[in-house]
Amino acid sequence: MLRIEGLTAEVEGKPILKGIDLEVPAGEVHAIMGPNGSGKSTLSYVLAGREGYEVTGGSATLNGVDLLGMEPEERAAAGVFLAFQYPVELPGVGNANFLRTALNAIRRGKGESELDAMQFLKLARARLKELQMSEDMLKRGVNVGFSGGEKKRNEVLQMALLRPSLAILDETDSGLDIDALKIVADGVNALRAPDFSALVITHYQRLLDYIVPDKVHVLMQGRIVQTGGPELAKQLEASGYASVQAAA
């Protein structure tokens, strides 16, 4: 379970997160919605440990383990996975090599044996097939020359391979057509398990038709201002964030 208490953080001296309280019990999927600039990506970066996002107060633990004191790679080993809103291109780094290096790093962390190139390829092919992605993606540079949709799918592929215990999806749905959206949703739903939880950050209610969340939180100006069931997402879609602001 992810537990965030009184979390405050700033970027370049500017307070962005102003006291976040949030609990995602194991086995649940929660959605975070909110207007542009409300701090959704900042929250995901703070949880993943990105430099320059300075925590000024509060705590965040995953299954009782303090996340905020760890290096990014340690958090990944502890089960945190962030699907980036803007996946980074790595020219000169082959996607297959990258995925295998990441997978083996995580496996080492869990005390599991590393996979050789053949074992990895077998596993990767199976995941690619599930996600209806072409094998060609393994041969290319990481995200290099990928379309927006391909980049997002590559994030989901990484998630499917690394099997995190906490997945944070930062607007993984933006820029996807409805078919790709369903594939992404299937990818997340396939991971659903009693020891898996997810934070799905999205602008649109659309994705939540396919990944039905246990709870929906509304983040505005660095605070969670409202929490409800899946129906809250539909309500926001209909009446916009202004109504929440008025209510808050």
Add this chain to the structure above:
Amino acid sequence: MNTVVHSGAEGFLHRFEGLRARLPGQRLDWVQALREAAAAQFRTAGFPTRRVEAWKYTDLRPVSDAAFDEALTILGDDVALPAPRGERRAVFVDGRFRAELSQLDDAGFAIGSLAEQLPRLEGRLGALARPAEEPLVALNTMLFEDGLLVTVPAGVAGGVLELRSLTSRSERPSAFHPRHLIRLEAGASLTLIEEASGPEDTRYLHNPVFEIELAEGAVLTHARIQREGVKGFQLGTVYARIESGATYDNFTLNAGARLVRNEIHAVLAGPKSACHMNGAQLLRDGQHADTTTVLDHAAPDCASRQTYKTVLSGKSRGVFQGKIHVHQVAQRTDGYQMNQALLLSPDAEIDSKPQLEIYADDVKCSHGATVGALDADQLFYLRARGIPEDKARSILVEAFLQEAIEGVTDETARAALESAVAGWWEKEAA
């Protein structure tokens, strides 16, 4: 015998006086004449200083202020050499050919010691080198003792030949100046993998000169791995003349030495010939590496590609100077030059000087240079996937070098370069 040790140019000239009667070719008038002329040139020029335009960024004082003895080869026959990289290997210790360490049987063409064949090299030795213009080449001409001599006859695929240069450990700094002559006749091919190394605790100067002649349609892959000891100096000059339809593919990895100059003069002399000069410089604290290329497009329809990448850590300094001279006859020249540096430390420094001189009108020529640090977003992306910081950095450094190395099409050469890069990083991360 005790001798007064002179430093710098004077020391070498003094040595020439003493050795003159014993250097190879002392009974050959033409060799004598070459050496005397070179001595006169070196006496006049001395070691280049930074006031000389071509040496603006590289200070040779660590070399010119030092005193070097003649190399005393004390390395025994028990040298532990790694397995050869190819079918054949020529081993030089302190610049002298060592037949008992080499494997050159059944080559089907001439490979061996230049010193042994000297009487037959009139007109060939010195055909391309220009001692009057390069003082270090004058120094080499004055004092060379030996070198690799290779002639691949027309149409022969010469396979892989390794040129291994070793330096023996010594108390006193030593210097050697091998002269290597490589000739590929029409349609011949060869992969030459050169690796130079030396002890970490010995000061020495390795001052090789290559004269490379590629006849019509010949293809030479020349991979150079420079892993000299940290107190060593390598000042190397390559001359290559590329006739019509021939290809010279040079890749130079500079990963060792306190100071290195990798200077290449290539002439695209016949139509439709090609020259690739790529390289990587991997520099640690206290190292200085200088790659200087001078490329003459002297015939029409030729292509040239240059990609140099420098990775600098600690307080190190890299230099790239690349001159492309497109002669008036060289219509439809296709030239490309790229020089990129990755600074891993705020104390590192790179100097870059591209220079294009174009006298033909129908020419495609581009060049560029970039300098940057490791990208924080890329680093975070890798670490967020569980990859430890060290490993993430090495992945990005290798990716940076990839573009230059992937251009090496010969697999043996590429594998040799990749393992040298990996070895450098392992030490760097340690």
